[in-house]
Amino acid sequence: MSDLKFSEKGMKKYEWLLTRYPDKQAVLLPALRIAEAEFGELGIPEMKYVADLMGISPARVYGVVTFYTHFRRAGTGTFHIQVCSTLSCALRGSQELADHIAKRLGIEMGETTEDGMFSVSKVECLGSCDTAPMFQLNDNYHENLTLDDVDRIIEDCKKESARGGAR
Amino acid sequence: MSFRKIFTPHLGDPNCHTLEFYEKTGGYEGARKALRDWEPDALIDEVKASSLRGRGGAGFPTGVKWGFVPKQTDKLKYLAVNADESEPGTFKDRVLMERMPHQLIEGIIISCWAVGIHSAYIYIRGEYVHAYQRLVAACAEAYDKGILGSKVLGHDFHLDITVHRGAGAYICGEETGMLTSLEGERGQPKLKPPFPAIEGLFGCPTVVNNVETISNLPYIMEIGAEGYKKIGPESSPGPKLYCVSGHVEKPGTYELPMGVNLLELINDHCGGVWKGRKLKAVIPGGSSAHVLSADECDVAMDIESLAAAGSMLGSAGVIVMDDQTCMVNALLNVMKFYHHESCGQCTPCREGTGWLEKIVHRIAYGHGKLEDLDRIDTVCDRMVGKTICVLADAAAFPAWSFTQKFRDEFIHCIEHGGSPEVKRRHPDRIGGGLHV
Numbered sequence: 001m002s003d004l005k006f007s008e009k010g011m012k013k014y015e016w017l018l019t020r021y022p023d024k025q026a027v028l029l030p031a032l033r034i035a036e037a038e039f040g041e042l043g044i045p046e047m048k049y050v051a052d053l054m055g056i057s058p059a060r061v062y063g064v065v066t067f068y069t070h071f072r073r074a075g076t077g078t079f080h081i082q083v084c085s086t087l088s089c090a091l092r093g094s095q096e097l098a099d100h101i102a103k104r105l106g107i108e109m110g111e112t113t114e115d116g117m118f119s120v121s122k123v124e125c126l127g128s129c130d131t132a133p134m135f136q137l138n139d140n141y142h143e144n145l146t147l148d149d150v151d152r153i154i155e156d157c158k159k160e161s162a163r164g165g166a167r
Numbered sequence: 168m169s170f171r172k173i174f175t176p177h178l179g180d181p182n183c184h185t186l187e188f189y190e191k192t193g194g195y196e197g198a199r200k201a202l203r204d205w206e207p208d209a210l211i212d213e214v215k216a217s218s219l220r221g222r223g224g225a226g227f228p229t230g231v232k233w234g235f236v237p238k239q240t241d242k243l244k245y246l247a248v249n250a251d252e253s254e255p256g257t258f259k260d261r262v263l264m265e266r267m268p269h270q271l272i273e274g275i276i277i278s279c280w281a282v283g284i285h286s287a288y289i290y291i292r293g294e295y296v297h298a299y300q301r302l303v304a305a306c307a308e309a310y311d312k313g314i315l316g317s318k319v320l321g322h323d324f325h326l327d328i329t330v331h332r333g334a335g336a337y338i339c340g341e342e343t344g345m346l347t348s349l350e351g352e353r354g355q356p357k358l359k360p361p362f363p364a365i366e367g368l369f370g371c372p373t374v375v376n377n378v379e380t381i382s383n384l385p386y387i388m389e390i391g392a393e394g395y396k397k398i399g400p401e402s403s404p405g406p407k408l409y410c411v412s413g414h415v416e417k418p419g420t421y422e423l424p425m426g427v428n429l430l431e432l433i434n435d436h437c438g439g440v441w442k443g444r445k446l447k448a449v450i451p452g453g454s455s456a457h458v459l460s461a462d463e464c465d466v467a468m469d470i471e472s473l474a475a476a477g478s479m480l481g482s483a484g485v486i487v488m489d490d491q492t493c494m495v496n497a498l499l500n501v502m503k504f505y506h507h508e509s510c511g512q513c514t515p516c517r518e519g520t521g522w523l524e525k526i527v528h529r530i531a532y533g534h535g536k537l538e539d540l541d542r543i544d545t546v547c548d549r550m551v552g553k554t555i556c557v558l559a560d561a562a563a564f565p566a567w568s569f570t571q572k573f574r575d576e577f578i579h580c581i582e583h584g585g586s587p588e589v590k591r592r593h594p595d596r597i598g599g600g601l602h603v
């Protein structure tokens with residue numbers, strides 16, 4: 001048995017959410033966000049926990065999680081770089097940006113570094129077309145990027161990791 | 168009447184997102200006026216009279232949409248604010264939510280009063296974490312000051328707003344897909360009818376409006392329908408946010424009257440095409456709009472004018488392409504997007520978007536055939552109007568217009584071993600299979 005459990009704060013938030021919707025199932029996406037924040041990622045045990053908590057089938061939770069692209073799935077690196085690669089960004093150099101990041105980290109798009117520190121993926125439009133090229137690093141947007149900016153940001157992540165920080 | 172900006176005049180102030188700032192600049196006066204002076208039915212008529220049309224993409228008259236909600240019903244009614252903003256080239260709602268969240272909340276109060284709604288949800292795309300935090304903070308401020316809750320602005324009217332995060336899916340910008348997602352399911356669209364106004368969220372009558380649409384309402388309360396109608400063209404009036412990206416000197420969100428000339432927008436407001444280059448093409452309303460060639464760009468940016476020009480205003484996401492852009496590669500990028508984002512429930516869309524990507528891919532990568540251009544037409548014919556939602560149409564429109572208007576470039580790629588851009592970047596992949 002897994003010993004996953006929401007913290008008191010997480011549980012309070014979950015219970016508050018139940019009061020905001022007339023139908024329990026509607027709390028699934030927000031509940032998954034709590035799980036993501038508390039457990040760090042959504043793997044099978046985390047999805048199973050949410051399913052049990054809400055009294056819905058694990059298969060249904062899995063179906064929902066995998067339909068969307070933005071949940072933090074199991075095995076994602078500490079720092080997840082999501083490079084916007086849709087047209088407006090592509091017109092202003094997102095491919096060069098993605099190539100540079102991949103080369104710099106020694107991995108291909110969609111992969112995670114061996115030490116588990118970085119994941120990098122190409123994603124579709126992030127709604128930041130006027131500041132292209134850009135990427136989302138965990139929760140934050142980094143915009144109007146040059147290749148030098150990328151090097152600096154990657155170094156900053158490494159420093160943050162050495163200090164014991166994560167997200 | 169000179170044009171007054173209503174969305175962007177205060178963006179220079181770092182505190183414009185706060186309640187204190189918003190109230191200092193006249194905020195919530197429109198909502199007070201609505202609750203104090205307007206009977207709900209008269210308010211719906213006023214919004215109808217203003218000719219405000221939806222800013223999310225479809226351009227449906229807002230007041231008319233409200234009027235579809237049954238007056239006599241035992242069911243609860245809901246407002247679902249569409250803040251999923253996922254059409255490529257569109258980023259205006261993000262600005263409004265990050266910088267002017269109280270203007271949205273005020274608009275929500277006005278629309279809920281008009282339609283008799285006590286529960287509103289803002290469905291915001293999952294990637295917009297900062298905007299989400301701003302909205303949550305703004306709602307907390309509003310509850311704290313009695314602007315939301317059991318007695319809205321001291322009136323006998325209760326209203327709750329819940330901010331709900333999506334999780335990354337273009338299709339949740341489609342209204343029924345959004346409602347399905349809000350209910351905690353995979354965000355797959357549903358057949359209409361029933362329309363959301365009759366049977367929407369949790370099976371109840373639901374108004375679905377875009378963030379920018381709702382954010383217009385305080386201004387309509389201020390100047391009245393008559394005043395509002397005088398801004399821009401009569402059939403689709405009002406202040407408008409244009410999102411300009413791609414090959415211009417100054418990309419950004421520009422607030423101008425509806426109907427601004429596209430060339431004026433690019434040249435006078437955005438500093439022209441970047442690097443002193445020439446204009447080749449513009450997608451005027453998000454990537455699902457038909458592309459305009461440079462000689463078609465002397466056009467007014469409003470719903471009717473762009474429809475007459477064979478394209479659409481859509482979400483007003485203007486993507487500018489310079490004369491060095493490879494149109495085959497640009498279309499490949501767009502096709503990849505729609506293939507990735509198809510929710511998969513309708514065969515013509517699921518298969519069609521895949522076929523379109525594969526065909527354009529092989530043209531770009533040097534093993535296309537001339538028949539492929541006809542094949543694209545055939546695939547598009549089998550997609551448009553044959554699915555539950557319009558994602559299939561949204562993929563077919565650019566496929567059609569790119570290959571028709573820039574046919575020479577497609578033929579050149581077919582006859583000369585692929586796109587010059589691909590040859591430069593991936594010489595090893597020319598002639599190869601699909602790389603996705």
